[in-house]
Amino acid sequence: MQRKRVVIVGGGYAGVEALKVLATSESCDVVLIDQHPYHYLQTEAYELIANECSMTRVTIDLVALCMSYGEHVTYIKDTIREIDFQAKHIMGQNSGHAYDYLLVCTGSRTAYNGATEGLREYSHGVKTLLSALTFKQQFEQRLYQRMESEGGWCSEPFNIVIGGGGLSGVEIAAEMAYYIRVFHQDNTLTCDNIHIFLVIPHESVLEGMEPYLITQATKRLLKLGVKILNHSRITSVEEHVLILNQSEKICFDFMIFTGGIVASTITAGMDVPKNKKSQLIVDKYLAVSQYEGVFAAGDIAQLQDKEGKMLPPTAQSAEQSGRSAAVNIVALIEGKVMKPSNMKMRGVMIALGGNYASVSLLGWIRVSGIVGYMIKTVIMRGYRYLLHIQCVKGIEIMDKSKGHCRF
Numbered sequence: 448m449q450r451k452r453v454v455i456v457g458g459g460y461a462g463v464e465a466l467k468v469l470a471t472s473e474s475c476d477v478v479l480i481d482q483h484p485y486h487y488l489q490t491e492a493y494e495l496i497a498n499e500c501s502m503t504r505v506t507i508d509l510v511a512l513c514m515s516y517g518e519h520v521t522y523i524k525d526t527i528r529e530i531d532f533q534a535k536h537i538m539g540q541n542s543g544h545a546y547d548y549l550l551v552c553t554g555s556r557t558a559y560n561g562a563t564e565g566l567r568e569y570s571h572g573v574k575t576l577l578s579a580l581t582f583k584q585q586f587e588q589r590l591y592q593r594m595e596s597e598g599g600w601c602s603e604p605f606n607i608v609i610g611g612g613g614l615s616g617v618e619i620a621a622e623m624a625y626y627i628r629v630f631h632q633d634n635t636l637t638c639d640n641i642h643i644f645l646v647i648p649h650e651s652v653l654e655g656m657e658p659y660l661i662t663q664a665t666k667r668l669l670k671l672g673v674k675i676l677n678h679s680r681i682t683s684v685e686e687h688v689l690i691l692n693q694s695e696k697i698c699f700d701f702m703i704f705t706g707g708i709v710a711s712t713i714t715a716g717m718d719v720p721k722n723k724k725s726q727l728i729v730d731k732y733l734a735v736s737q738y739e740g741v742f743a744a745g746d747i748a749q750l751q752d753k754e755g756k757m758l759p760p761t762a763q764s765a766e767q768s769g770r771s772a773a774v775n776i777v778a779l780i781e782g783k784v785m786k787p788s789n790m791k792m793r794g795v796m797i798a799l800g801g802n803y804a805s806v807s808l809l810g811w812i813r814v815s816g817i818v819g820y821m822i823k824t825v826i827m828r829g830y831r832y833l834l835h836i837q838c839v840k841g842i843e844i845m846d847k848s849k850g851h852c853r854f
């Protein structure tokens with residue numbers, strides 16, 4: 448059988464999961480294209496922002512990962528601008544790339560409502576590693592300047608606003624509140640005038656999730672001192688001033704916006720069916736059915752479970768869809784029958800500051816506190832650890848080819 452060239456665009460949760468399947472198949476050569484040489488573990492971004500871990504803990508080296516599988520797997524650093532589905536050709540910022548089969552996994556970006564004046568300009572995002580790092584560094588510098596200028600005593604309030612009460616907004620609010628509490632307790636430079644506001648348009652946080660998680664998260668946020676402003680719509684944002692519900696004003700030092708997602712910009716120029724979030728409509732095999740050999744997985748696609756219920760954009764649905772699309776690509780190449788994706792949500796794990804998390808798994812495990820934190824940590828670290836082990840193989844291959852030993 449002639450080997451086929453399979454190109455994966457995007458090395459996030461979906462792309463990396465697909466890579467594991469395709470790289471171990473005898474029937475294809477794999478090219479992974481990403482604009483960054485790392486897989487950013489967004490699910491652990493809250494820890495980075497709250498200074499609980501360093502940049503290396505939230506990244507996986509894509510070059511080493513690809514190299515670990517052998518010469519038939521290549522990583523290319525490029526930003527893809529356009530795809531010509533007829534010609535089976537991808538146009539990147541640096542070069543063009545041909546494919547036999549294509550898997551698009553470029554994820555999503557923060558949905559800044561264009562009509563909300565100043566939102567994009569004056570708030571920070573956390574969807575990219577750079578934006579999370581920028582926030583973290585500016586936040587620390589600002590806190591330092593405050594302590595310096597006020598002799599260690601912040602008499603003026605220091606306000607942090609987080610817009611959006613979904614999974615990421617809640618995790619960031621809780622982790623920052625916890626960080627500030629520890630900072631205040633541990634530091635002789637007293638600065639107890641820091642406030643965190645969580646601005647949500649609905650009645651409660653985690654709208655649409657199960658009541659157990661909503662209750663636990665709300666209790667914990669309130670205990671950590673987070674001020675939840677429900678039924679609050681962002682009217683506009685000015686430099687350091689947020690206007691809510693047309694008239695209420697909140698002065699802030701920092702604002703993070705996490706309210707919703709839209710598909711990555713790559714879908715803009717694609718002549719294929721899309722939903723309101725610009726996500727690609729895929730069939731039950733995760734194929735973009737108008738074009739032969741084209742698949743999409745992760746946040747960029749509109750994903751559904753077996754019953755046709757929409758799945759939220761999460762790392763777990765990205766991983767399942769990436770794996771499923773890759774299995775179907777291999778089946779097509781080998782002339783076998785494709786399998787419906789049959790994805791399902793296995794549960795939700797929410798970090799709620801320090802060694803505390805709320806977990807609901809498999810429909811019957813519901814636990815909060817340190818046990819929840821341990822379950823979440825084992826699952827998250829397990830994901831990272833297995834990828835890290837694979838990367839070490841790649842680093843050894845790299846070192847051998849250069850004729851030296853790193854360790």
Ligand SMILES: Cc1cc2nc3c(=O)[nH]c(=O)nc-3n(C[C@H](O)[C@H](O)[C@H](O)COP(=O)(O)OP(=O)(O)OC[C@H]3O[C@@H](n4cnc5c(N)ncnc54)[C@H](O)[C@@H]3O)c2cc1C
Pocket residue numbers: 456457458459460461462480481482483485486487489490491492493525526527528552553554555573574614615618711713744745746747760761762763764765796797
């Ligand atoms: C703060 C935060 C916390 C979260 N917490 C959780 C959680 O606890 N549990 C959970 O399940 N989910 C969580 N999520 C959601 C989860 O991270 C996403 O659903 C997941 O990352 C989607 O995976 P993906 O592979 O589709 O996209 P991504 O992981 O975003 O990967 C997309 C990749 O495509 C690349 N790319 C994009 N455009 C281009 C281009 N034009 N050319 C080349 N490369 C490109 C990017 O560089 C990136 O590497 C969280 C998200 C955030 C922001």
